[in-house]
Amino acid sequence: MTLSLQKNTGSDASKLEANKAIVLAFYExxxxxxxxxxxxxxxxxxxxxxxxLIADGIEGFKDFLAFLRENFPGLRAEVKRVFADGDFVTAHTHGVRVPGDRGSAIVDIFRLEEGKIVEHWDVIQPIPEQPLNQNGMF
Known part of the structure; x- marks a missing residue:
């Protein structure tokens, strides 16, 4: 029984790592x-x-990327940390739409099915010019 549990744990860990890799490649x-x-x-x-603020479905996502490409050609996002829990992957990201701006702290949550992204949630918080603490957002 212990061997079976260890085998499942290893398999689960591999799936979690694979899901994180999928989300990171998707983000790039x-x-x-x-x-x-x-x-x-x-x-x-x-x-x-x-x-x-984004239309549902694959076409909505396609339109959103076209909007970003047209309006923010210097857009960059740096994933600071990524977590996986079952079929969910969460990325904590520093997004900068215009080079030189402070940007935003973003948390994206993705749900995967069979190695494919099928659902997305996010929260976005602009980085303030004068924060009330020095802890940083990342």
Missing amino acids: AAINRTDFEAASKFLGSRYVQHNP
Whole structure:
């Protein structure tokens, strides 16, 4: 019984690491390169978007990337940390739409099915010019 449990734990750990790698590769293709064709390879046949400012579905995601590419050609996002729990992956990210700006702290939550991203939530907080503490946001 212990061997079976260890085998499952190793398999689960491998799945968690694979899910994190999928999200990181997706982030690079989608946000840093705004390359829909490359990013779409990581999406499932459906994509549920919970950000109320982005249209639902794969076409909504495609339109969002086109908006970013057109309006923020210098956009960069640096994933500071990434966590996986079952089929969910959370990324804590420093996003900068315009080079030289302070940017925003972003938390993205992705749900995966069979190695594909099928659902997304996010929260975005602008980095203030004068924070009330010196703890940093990352």
